[in-house]
Amino acid sequence: MAINLTTHFAISTLGLIIFFTTSSYSIRCWDCNSNTDPKCADPFDNSTVHMKDCEYAAPLPQYPNVKSTMCRKIRQKVNGKWRYFRDCAYLGEPGIGGDERYCLMRTGTHNIFVEICTCASRHGCNSASLSLYSVAVLFGSILCAFYLR
Secondary structure: OOOOOOHHHHHHHHHHHHHHHHHHHEEEEEEOOOOOOHHHHHOOOOOOOOEEHHOOOEEEOOEOOOOOOOOEEEEEEOOOEEEEEEEEEEOOOOEEEOOOOOEEEEEOOOOEEEEEEEEEEOOOOOOOOOOHHHHHHHHHHHHHHHHHO
């Protein structure tokens, strides 16, 4: 069965459209506070926690034009009590020096410890990186187009 050039072009175009629309979503981050939901603490249990699409996160009053492009987890210990916060991040860089395996750590007087982990590599901690689904659709479309020609 011969396929004409128009059909070949249509299949390729459809694959590219699906690829770019599924890979261009903004990052989604877990949104919780261990003060109100103990499952937000480590070990993290997301059964009661929802993800927030950071594209629609409320802007910061002090930086109204800055969009959230990353996710952040803050772990802090104040007077011996641990607290965890997970949310969209507006400022900073992923990890330390761009390496998400490392977190920023600070200590202070009166038994205060803070660890801030920022990431942008996948949803859920978390990035709008190229999804496996998008890559599969793109390669499937290319293979289909070449196979059917």
